[in-house]
Amino acid sequence: MKAAQIVEYGAPLELRQVPDPTPDSDGVVLEVLATGICRSDWHAWMGDWGWMGGQVALPRTLGHEIVGTVRAVGPEVRGVRGGDRVTTPFHLACGACGYCRSGQANVCDNMQVLGFWCDGGYAEYVHIANADFNCVPVPEELTPVAASAIGCRFMTAFHAVTGQGRVRPGEWVAVHGVGGVGLAAVQIACAAGASVVAVDIDAGKLALAKEQGAVHTIDASVEQDVPAAVQEVTGGGAHVSLDALGTGTTVVNSVRSLRKRGRHVQVGLTSAADAGEIALPMDLITIGELSIVGSHGNPHSRYPELLSLVASGRLTPQTLVQRTVSLDRAGEVLSAMSDFTTNGITVIDRF
DSSP states (O other), rough: OOOEESSSTSSSEEEEOOOOOOOOOOEEEEEEEEEEHHHHHHHHHHTOOGGGGGOOOSSSOOOOOOEEEEEEETOOOSSSSSOOOEEOOSSSSSSSSSHHHHGGGGGGGOOOEEEBBBOOOOBBBBSSSSSSOOOOOOOTTOOHHHGGGGGGGGHHIIIIIISSSSOOOOOOEEEEEHHHHHHHHHHHHHHHTTTEEEEEHHHHHHHHHHHHTEEEETTTTSSSSSHHHHHHHTTTTTEEEESOOOOOHHHHHHHHHHEEEEEEEEEOOOOOOTOOOOOOHHHHHHHOEEEEEEEEEEEGHHHHHHHHHHHSSSOOOOOGGEEEGGGHHHHHHHHHHOOOOOOOOEEEEEO
C-alpha cells in the first residue's frame, strides 16, 4: 500500500510502498477514506516532544484523524464488522486499566497514539487495536471528510470546553489560537450558550472564528496588551480562557485574560521553544483563585453525547474543513504550518 512517512525530522515526507497491515486478534484494518492533517502531525514531523518521551520513532506513518471502512477483522472482535464505517480517538486505549474502567480512557495507562507510537492514516490502510473499545461508528449524516475532524480536533475541543472548562450559558470564553482546535472550541462554546472572544495573529483565522460565532476578535499581531483587551471586551475578564496553541505567550495571555475565579484550560502542547516548561503568574493565580486545568483528547464515554449533537445539527464539524488534498501533498501542508499560514482544517481524501 501507499503511505506518506517521516524518514527524517523536518525533511519532506516520502511516499513509499509498505506492507498492508493485518489485524491483531482484537484489531481491525480500515481502508482509509479521509485523514485530517493536524498541527500535532507537524510537531511529530519536527521531532518535538522528546522532553516528555513523545518523539516519534522513524520511519513513521503519520495521521490520527481517521475515518475508514472496516476491511479485515481479528477473530476476537465482536462489535465491529466488515463494511462498518468508523472513526477512532487518536488515543487508542486498552479498555482495562483503572482510567478506562472509570470512563477516562483519554488518560489510559496503556495508551497508543495513532501516527505517533504506531503507524497512522497517511496511508491507504491502517490497523486499529482493541477495536471493540476504540472504534466509533460514524453517523450517516457525516461524509468521511466532515467526520475526520472528530478523531482529534473537534473531540479535543469538545472535552476542553464542555468537560474540563465546564462552560455554561452566559459566560465569556476567550480562545487563544484559532487553528483547527481553536475554531472547534469557538463553535462548541457558542453552542453551549457562551459569548466568545477569539485571539490570533492571522486575519484569515479570525474571520473564520467570526463565521463560527465569535462575537469579538483580537488581532494579537496588532494589539499590544491582549489580556487587557480581553478584560475590556468581557467587562472584567473571561470566565473560561482556552489556549489552543501552546506557546509561552499564548499560555500566559490566556491566564491573564481571566476574571477572578476564572478557569484556564490548556490544550496546546508546547514546541521546542519552550520544551514543556512555561512560567506562570503564580501570585495572580493565587490571589484571583484561578483554576488551571489540562485537557487531552476526549473520553471514549463522551462520544455518544458528542455524536448526538452532531447528528442533531447543533454542532457542525464539516464547516471547519477548508480544503482537501491528495496523499502526495500532505508534506506541503505540514510545511505551510511552520509559519502558521494554514486556515481551518485540511483533510486528505485521495489516496
